[in-house]
Amino acid sequence: MSTETNDFSPQQSLDLIQTMIRQAQGNLLNNSFYFILWGWAILLANLGMYGLYKFTDFPYPYAVWLIAIPAWIITMIYGSKQGRKAGKKTHLDKINMWMWISYGFSILPFIIFMQNIGFNVNPVVLVITSVPTFLTGIILRFRPLMMGGISFYAFGILCFLVSPLNQYLVGAVAIGCGYLIPGYLLKNMREKNV
Amino acid sequence: MFKELDPLLHSQLRLAIMSLLMSVDSAEFTFIKEQTGATAGNLSVQIDKLSEAGYIEVTKSFKGKKPLTTCAVTKKGLSAFENYVNALKQYINK
Numbered sequence: 001m002s003t004e005t006n007d008f009s010p011q012q013s014l015d016l017i018q019t020m021i022r023q024a025q026g027n028l029l030n031n032s033f034y035f036i037l038w039g040w041a042i043l044l045a046n047l048g049m050y051g052l053y054k055f056t057d058f059p060y061p062y063a064v065w066l067i068a069i070p071a072w073i074i075t076m077i078y079g080s081k082q083g084r085k086a087g088k089k090t091h092l093d094k095i096n097m098w099m100w101i102s103y104g105f106s107i108l109p110f111i112i113f114m115q116n117i118g119f120n121v122n123p124v125v126l127v128i129t130s131v132p133t134f135l136t137g138i139i140l141r142f143r144p145l146m147m148g149g150i151s152f153y154a155f156g157i158l159c160f161l162v163s164p165l166n167q168y169l170v171g172a173v174a175i176g177c178g179y180l181i182p183g184y185l186l187k188n189m190r191e192k193n194v
Numbered sequence: 195m196f197k198e199l200d201p202l203l204h205s206q207l208r209l210a211i212m213s214l215l216m217s218v219d220s221a222e223f224t225f226i227k228e229q230t231g232a233t234a235g236n237l238s239v240q241i242d243k244l245s246e247a248g249y250i251e252v253t254k255s256f257k258g259k260k261p262l263t264t265c266a267v268t269k270k271g272l273s274a275f276e277n278y279v280n281a282l283k284q285y286i287n288k
Contacts (some may be wrong), residue, residue, distance in 0.1 A: 013199075
């Protein structure tokens with residue numbers, strides 16, 4: 001790239017500004033990893049809980065939620081590696097990260113004290129999950145994720161209307177629609193952009 | 195009467211650096227190098243010019259054992275960039 005002045009037109013200057021700004025915004029698409037990871041973890045936990053309750057006498061079916069621990073560890077390792085690799089920090093990256101950390105803290109009491117509410121955490125968690133999912137969709141300007149956020153809200157309400165056991169099935173479908181489908185679409189979009 | 199284009203910004207590499215920094219909070223030297231495709235030496239010189247003008251703030255630290263140079267736009271840089279874009283608009287709309 002040349003450093004000399006006056007050898008390019010105002011239109012070329014504007015084009016250059018636009019290209020550089022677009023390049024700086026690229027890495028938010030890496031978010032697909034988290035949606036796919038957590039999508040599968042929560043989907044398996046929901047189906048595991050349903051299967052264990054319905055078909056076995058296993059006394060601790062909620063133990064399947066321990067799958068969240070390795071998912072958290074992977075999230076933290078991947079997140080810190082990505083942060084180091086990115087070479088830049090944008091305000092939107094920061095907002096997005098803190099929004100999901102706040103979300104994690106807001107659902108934590110429901111997970112810790114799930115026994116006190118009969119392990120029926122799905123309705124509350126799904127409704128709360130709709131907020132950061134929808135907002136990440138807005139930040140990324142990615143409609144499937146916005147729809148995913150809306151679907152979490154709808155499935156959360158549906159959970160209040162079905163039996164506690166069927167809530168796990170609704171939870172599994174909700175995660176499929178809210179995280180996995182948008183997550184894979186986001187991943188495809190990123191691969192096409194690379 | 196057309197505004198004059200700021201000569202410090204009306205240079206491809208310096209404008210590219212400023213445009214990159216406008217859309218981030220801060221960026222590492224290696225990131226700017228990758229995105230602009232400039233050589234380390236040339237980039238270093240242009241960053242120094244922008245820094246001397248007070249348009250960007252350069253912070254030197256360490257990432258592990260490796261030196262790390264991070265750049266961020268200052269308020270002065272932000273307003274210079276806005277003026278430059280406004281001046282550009284005048285030229286394009288004439």
